[in-house]
Amino acid sequence: MKTAFIGLGVMGGPMASHLSKAGYEVNVYNRTHEKAERHVDDNGGTLCETPAIAAANADIVFACVGNDDDVRSVTSGDEGAFATMKAGSIFVDHTTTSAELAIECATHAKNKGIEFLDAPVSGGEAGAVNGALTIMIGGAEEAYNAIAPVIDCYAKMHKLMGPCGAGQKTKMVNQIAIAGLVQGLSEAINFAQHADLNAEDVVEVISKGAAQSWQMENRYKTMIAGEFDFGFAVNWMRKDLTICFEEADRNGAALPVARLVDGFYEEVQALGGQRWDTSSLIEVVRANSKK
Incomplete structure (x- = not known):
């Protein structure tokens, strides 16, 4: 089976490498050419200059890029993947x-005889590296059944959640x-530390009870x-939460806590933590606590 992978960042790179290790033929494209070269040197595959070249004659094209506009840029136009994908092939978008x-x-893909699945992932970089991602998928059941054995090489769990868009809505629930x-x-x-408790001991105990996560x-x-x-990164989390808020504005769901936390993430950014892990919320709690 011939595949292509577009986007070789902290998530896409490991996912593409799992495809190669599983024996699939993989064409790769990345906006930063040097990163794509390093990926091919380390993992094999064929380096391509555009998404269109990477996608030509592929049975399944995977993508994991940054945001809505990035997905449009790698699918649309003469250099986009949809320009060269063959009828009956499948585009799997792992971008949130x-x-x-x-x-x-x-809709764009259907007009060209291509199946499109929205398939955002959860599990972070470690999940991608270890082949243990959770993938929530929206689209046609036949297309899902076709890709399921392929994505098994980097997913511990995947499920068809409904029609196109259902995967992204499920990812919103996750975030x-x-x-x-x-x-x-x-x-x-922070409370444990202020209460003069050994925080590691506290977590060792409560992680075995109902507070575990x-x-x-x-x-x-x-x-x-x-x-x-x-x-x-906090920047990516705020991007994802913005998507959640826009969807909530459409469907009427109240998100009071999520909106409050988004404000705290804005404070993390003000501390210089744009690229910090989302767990850096504790720095805002510490800053707002009495010594």
Whole structure:
């Protein structure tokens, strides 16, 4: 099977490497040419100059780029993937975007005889590197069934959530839940430290009870240490939350806590933490606490 992967960042790079390791033929494209060269040197594959060249004759084209406009740029126009994809092929977008963008792309793809699946991921860089991502997918069942055995090489869980756009809406639910969880964990750890408790001992105990979460188990040590130069950047989280708020404005859902946490993330940015991991919320809690 011939595949293509567009976007070789902290998520896309490892995902593309898993495809190569699984024995798939992989054409790759990245906006930063040097990064694509390094990827091919380390993982194999064929370096391509444009998304259109990468996608030509591919059975499945994967993409993991930055935002709605980035997806449009790699799919549309003479150099976009849709220009050369063959009828019956499948475009799988792992980017976190608006549901409206997914529907827009699906319509564009359908006019060319191409299937489009919106398939945002969760699990962070570690999940991508370890082949343990969770993928929420929107689109046609037949297309999902065709890609399912392929994405098994970098996913521990994937599920068709409904028609096109449902994958992105599910990712919004994920980000809303994470926002509240990280804020609660930040306040809890800060409280433990102010209460003269050993925060690591506290987490060791409460992580075995009802308070347990992925964020707690994977972020508590670095939160206690004040280390955030890794993981999912605050800038990207705010981008995702903006998508959530726009969708909520359309569907009428109230998001009071998520909107509050977004304001705290804005404070993190003001502290210089644009690229800090989302767990850096604790720095705002610390700044607002009495010594």
